[in-house]
Amino acid sequence: MKNNHTLIIGSGIVGATLALKLAQAKMPVTLIDARPARDESDWQEVLSARDARVYALSLASINLLKDVGAWQKTALSGRKADYSQMQVWQLNGMGELLFGDSESSAPKLLGSMVEPAVIEHALWQRLSEDDVSDYLTVIAGHKVVAMDWLGAQQGYRVTLDNDTAIDAQLLIGADGRGSFVRKQAGIELDMLDYNQTAICCAIQTTKPHQATARQAMLPTGTLALLPLADITDADKANPQHWQSIVWTLPRNQALALIEEDARVIADKLAAASNYELGAISQIESIASFPLTAQQAKSYVADNLVLIGDAAHGVHPLAGQGLNLGMLDVQALSEQLMHDFARSGGTLWGSNQTLRTYERLRRPHNILMMHSFSALNWLFAGSLAQMRPIQQIRSEGMYRVGKMKPLMRLFAKQASGV
Numbered sequence: 001m002k003n004n005h006t007l008i009i010g011s012g013i014v015g016a017t018l019a020l021k022l023a024q025a026k027m028p029v030t031l032i033d034a035r036p037a038r039d040e041s042d043w044q045e046v047l048s049a050r051d052a053r054v055y056a057l058s059l060a061s062i063n064l065l066k067d068v069g070a071w072q073k074t075a076l077s078g079r080k081a082d083y084s085q086m087q088v089w090q091l092n093g094m095g096e097l098l099f100g101d102s103e104s105s106a107p108k109l110l111g112s113m114v115e116p117a118v119i120e121h122a123l124w125q126r127l128s129e130d131d132v133s134d135y136l137t138v139i140a141g142h143k144v145v146a147m148d149w150l151g152a153q154q155g156y157r158v159t160l161d162n163d164t165a166i167d168a169q170l171l172i173g174a175d176g177r178g179s180f181v182r183k184q185a186g187i188e189l190d191m192l193d194y195n196q197t198a199i200c201c202a203i204q205t206t207k208p209h210q211a212t213a214r215q216a217m218l219p220t221g222t223l224a225l226l227p228l229a230d231i232t233d234a235d236k237a238n239p240q241h242w243q244s245i246v247w248t249l250p251r252n253q254a255l256a257l258i259e260e261d262a263r264v265i266a267d268k269l270a271a272a273s274n275y276e277l278g279a280i281s282q283i284e285s286i287a288s289f290p291l292t293a294q295q296a297k298s299y300v301a302d303n304l305v306l307i308g309d310a311a312h313g314v315h316p317l318a319g320q321g322l323n324l325g326m327l328d329v330q331a332l333s334e335q336l337m338h339d340f341a342r343s344g345g346t347l348w349g350s351n352q353t354l355r356t357y358e359r360l361r362r363p364h365n366i367l368m369m370h371s372f373s374a375l376n377w378l379f380a381g382s383l384a385q386m387r388p389i390q391q392i393r394s395e396g397m398y399r400v401g402k403m404k405p406l407m408r409l410f411a412k413q414a415s416g417v
Contacts, residue, residue: 004345008031010181012174020069020070024068033138037141053116055322059110069129081226083211089216113244142161145159192294195250202242205280206279207278223247224316226319293315
């Protein structure tokens with residue numbers, strides 16, 4: 001075993017991106033995915049259907065995907081919807097915020113909406129390419145059943161469900177909100193249940209989205225209307241009419257609505273958006289999920305570190321969950337390489353390195369979690385509907401919208417660069 005061997009558990013977007021970063025730096029890494037391996041025909045079957053879910057990739061996340069060679073493949077696929085404006089408004093007040101330059105002949109890109117499988121496919125293609133294959137091993141279709149710490153000098157021995165044992169100096173948990181790695185390491189969570197449920201679907205509207213990501217702050221919760229890529233010939237003949245919807249509602253209200261006929265849901269959704277994009281002509285892939293936020297009490301232990309959803313999960317109202325995970329990848333990979341080089345190639349994943357990563361990322365992620373919770377509280381719920389709160393909120397949004405330098409700063413923060 002080499003002293004710089006890394007084992008990443010979880011090959012979602014965050015885990016796969018980190019694996020590629022390390023392999024590109026010629027660091028040996030093993031990536032484990034419990035999901036069965038897919039061949040190209042499997043991927044094409046998955047990609048043949050429109051996914052109602054999208055990730056709102058910031059420019060920082062796009063740049064990271066470019067660095068590992070995956071964004072180029074995503075762009076070639078045509079399965080992305082760039083956006084150059086963000087519109088935030090409340091229906092029961094005068095406040096509205098519009099980020100981005102709508103008057104420019106070449107509007108500046110703020111980010112891109114991409115379906116999860118599109119990014120995962122691009123990363124999967126990269127994982128087997130020649131420039132990384134000598135340093136990267138991918139094990140698919142097997143679960144980790146045991147983790148044993150062998151001491152600081154040796155790291156971890158991980159056992160799979162087929163009795164294969166793998167030793168690694170550094171173990172990285174990128175295995176999502178229910179992280180096995182986090183639980184086995186005995187790291188506890190701070191949890192927040194919003195008592196809300198999000199309804200997710202894809203809709204076709206009578207008006208085009210015009211490369212604008214929209215979010216209505218409603219008394220019941222947020223309603224996001226996010227551009228979707230045009231994937232069929234019919235779409236491309238009538239472009240920019242598909243949107244991804246994330247509609248946050250009180251849990252009981254959402255669970256009752258999800259039982260309704262699709263046409264009823266579409267009509268209520270159009271009314272809730274105040275027909276911002278007209279009527280809804282089609283609705284697809286209706287699903288729901290409960291909303292919670294969580295933060296690991298620690299991101300690190302001896303020879304072990306958490307990234308992405310294994311470390312933190314936030315309210316989806318600003319669409320920043322994946323972007324925070326990608327910032328984890330950037331910070332951790334830079335710190336690992338910096339300290340490895342500074343030690344003359346003797347230290348990999350030392351406690352000092354991991355603690356530095358935690359100091360860089362955990363306070364920022366906690367701030368984002370509580371900021372999103374505060375925004376949710378400010379607009380949704382009974383207290384938020386009191387007239388003094390409504391007036392303060394409306395006046396605040398109105399005045400912020402008039403401050404162009406502040407609006408440019410907000411747009412820069414949202415882009416992540």
